[in-house]
Amino acid sequence: MLNSLRVATFLAFKAITRGNLGVTLMTIFMLMLVAMNLLFVPGLINGAIDSSNRILIKTYSADIIVEPKGENPFITNAESLMKAIESIDGVAAVASRNTINAKITFEGKQTTCTVVGIEPKRDEEVFEISQNIIEGAYLSPRDRNEILLGVQLAGADIKNLELYSSSLQHVHAGNKVIVSYANGPEKQYTVKGIFRVRFIQTDLQAFITDLEFQSVMPASRNRATSIRIKLEQGTDPQTVIKRIDNLRDDLEFKTWEETAGLMKSMTDSFFLINQILSAVNFLIAGITVFIVTYVDVVNRRRQIGIQRAIGINPQSIAISYLIRALFYALTGLALAIIAFKYVVIPLEMRHPFTFPFGAAYLTTKFTVTARMSVILLVVALIAAYIPVYRTMRIRILEAIWG
């Protein structure tokens, strides 16, 4: 067996170094493109998923959402509860939120939305909405007649917005809008700012200060529709949830993953697309190696016959073809990984792909790369073995003289 391997390696090496350089380079190039595609698709999908999860946490859900249990619409004694939560290990910041449905009108155009009452300072520590102001400014704690609008509500004359037609379309910072709350009050606000986080659910919200919210809904004083918790990196949400659950028994909890229903259907679709594209790519890789090997064994049929006639065993000849297929696949793979890591990723970092939920940055995960590499090598081996096996079954004389 050792001799077979030695002869196989020798024959493969000579065929690669002294064979047709153009064919070798073309095969490697093809496999490099296939491998890059295999890296690109999951890289993009993982990047998009990471990006969507990040934006969901940073602008919409936070890491943990605490809500009242049962029919009760409010968490009572919200202030003391928040202080207690803040003292738990692993909690980075806490913010309370109150929500109410409302209609907003501007120059005869009307739309519905959720108005959220926030403590601007605390909310800023949990969420990144204040970092995404495209017009005007973020709310100040003492603001009473000001409102912060999401871009999908305001429109802001950005005609390519996903929901522009149902938005107020022409609202800009400084404009005045009328808000009719679901519980009755109607009030005029100056648009202090417009934010755009590129996550539609967030960009459809309007924010006022908790002070103003209490004037609209006096019952909300020291109460909250929900409390949002930001965790320190590496903290297990379940540990924190257990600790809060021990404080009171009138609360229920959601992690950010449980609020990601919309995202989940998107990521599931992404995974399916990835599987289909990967299967197609593996098929292309297999066909490339098959054709190259098939053409080679047909062209070298006589040489293979001679090798067998002089006593080179068929295993050695077959293994030499498998080594060549491995060489093509490994070289293509190595070049693809290098090109992906040092050219494609840095290039994409500068010009990222933009999704409705924001920019997606390509990522490489070791497990994904390793699994793809192993499958690609196995596919190359199988694809090379089929034509070689068929040729090895031909009688020596037929191989030499046809």
Added chain:
Amino acid sequence: MFDVRNLSKVYNMGNVPVKALDNVSFTIDTGDMACIMGKSGSGKSTLLRQLGLLDQPTSGEIYLDGQEVTKLAETARAALRLQHLGYVFQEYALLAELTALENVYLPGMMLGGKDTDYKKKGKELLNLVGLGHRMHHYPRELSGGEQQRVAIARALINNPQVIFADEPCANLDTISSKRVMETLVNLNRDVKVTVLFVSHDPDDKKYARSVIIMSDGKIVDRVTSPNA
């Protein structure tokens, strides 16, 4: 050395069976320099291919040093070809991507042993066939006669008991033919290797000690050459 008994080979040309070998029996002694002669289509190359284990007869047996070899599996036949038989083809059957030296030592590498040993032996054999100065040349850089001598050197690398040469001079000019045949004669005389060659040129009888004459797949005569 070879004991051939009732050997037949039938090819099917479409639906018509053609007897290339018809119940052939003969023996070849160790150290012989034998020539198989006959007209084109007489079955001489077919006989050589059966003896060289490149093909399987339809019926009959071949004994090599007492061992029946016709029914061996391909792996065992490959091992026998590698260790005991050397084959020189009519066409220049060298591997294009290997140099003369690499062509010669490849079967040695297959047999095993030290890298330095079979390379050294490859060089010695190329010197023996007068091509020591051409060992790093590729087949395309060699003349037909030189390629045939490389093939002879390759056939010798594993110290075979017998060398089969199938019309080794068919594609060569007179001078090259003489050189190739003299190489085979010298090997038979000096290295004591049995040589069995096929030729349709009556002049080649002079190189053989025994001559097997074939016609229509049968041995019609066997003579000892007076010139041998």
